[in-house]
Amino acid sequence: GESVGLHLPTLSVQEGDNSIINCAYSNSASDYFIWYKQESGKGPQFIIDIRSNMDKRQGQRVTVLLNKTVKHLSLQIAATQPGDSAVYFCAENIEPLFGNEKLTFGTGTRLTIIP
Amino acid sequence: NAGVTQTPKFRILKIGQSMTLQCTQDMNHNYMYWYRQDPGMGLKLIYYSVGAGITDKGEVPNGYNVSRSTTEDFPLRLELAAPSQTSVYFCASSYSAGGFGTEAFFGQGTRLTVV
Numbered sequence: 112g113e114s115v116g117l118h119l120p121t122l123s124v125q126e127g128d129n130s131i132i133n134c135a136y137s138n139s140a141s142d143y144f145i146w147y148k149q150e151s152g153k154g155p156q157f158i159i160d161i162r163s164n165m166d167k168r169q170g171q172r173v174t175v176l177l178n179k180t181v182k183h184l185s186l187q188i189a190a191t192q193p194g195d196s197a198v199y200f201c202a203e204n205i206e207p208l209f210g211n212e213k214l215t216f217g218t219g220t221r222l223t224i225i226p
Numbered sequence: 227n228a229g230v231t232q233t234p235k236f237r238i239l240k241i242g243q244s245m246t247l248q249c250t251q252d253m254n255h256n257y258m259y260w261y262r263q264d265p266g267m268g269l270k271l272i273y274y275s276v277g278a279g280i281t282d283k284g285e286v287p288n289g290y291n292v293s294r295s296t297t298e299d300f301p302l303r304l305e306l307a308a309p310s311q312t313s314v315y316f317c318a319s320s321y322s323a324g325g326f327g328t329e330a331f332f333g334q335g336t337r338l339t340v341v
Contacts, residue, residue, distance in 0.1 A: 120266075145329060145330075152335075153334060153335075154230075154316050154318070154332030154333055154334055154335055155269070155316070155318075155330075155332050156332070157329035157330070157331075160329065200268060200269065202269075213259075213271060213274050213282070213284065214259065214271070214274075214318075214320075214330060215271060215285070216261070216268045216269035216270075216271075217268050218267060218268040219267075219268045
């Protein structure tokens with residue numbers, strides 16, 4: 112079946128540097144994507160989202176880029192801080208031909224910020 | 227502001243036992259989801275609901291049942307627990323799906339061990 116996947120399971124970045132987390136998706140019908148952050152022992156928390164009619168969206172220190180041609184999504188975190196250490200998931204909203212739309216998550220990337 | 231509340235936080239079950247994981251939200255959200263997260267893995271959708279009285283299967287529904295008799299509550303039932311159901315279970319809710327600002331809010335999770 113179609114699914115969301117991530118290129119790298121782990122990523123270590125020096126504090127203060129920028130980080131880029133990548134995500135590949137295979138469902139061309141996906142029209143909405145979300146990045147979540149999950150800290151240890153907690154549930155995922157929303158970071159930023161983007162709709163398929165956009166290629167870039169910016170938040171506070173975070174930017175999401177969407178490349179529909181190659182079905183690729185990325186999350187850029189600027190000036191990383193120790194509190195950015197977490198697992199990051201991309202998720203896509205699939206609106207199937209039959210049935211109700213639903214949110215599907217990728218495997219996740221563990222980001223570690225090195226002091 | 228409780229958000230999404232899951233109970234219990236931890237549970238150990240013996241093989242063949244049954245239990246219900248409770249989930250309630252106080253945000254008047256239409257959508258509710260149940261995910262499981264195995265160690266080092268992403269979130270797999272078990273069941274979801276787009277409103278009271280409506281439930282849909284996700285990716286991994288076998289061995290589980292749900293009901294949605296009210297907007298607030300979305301319990302997950304495990305019948306005949308198996309070791310393969312050892313996981314962390316997350317309940318989530320959102321106002322809708324697929325639009326800006328309609329991110330899913332997650333509970334803190336239930337860590338279930340089947341022995």
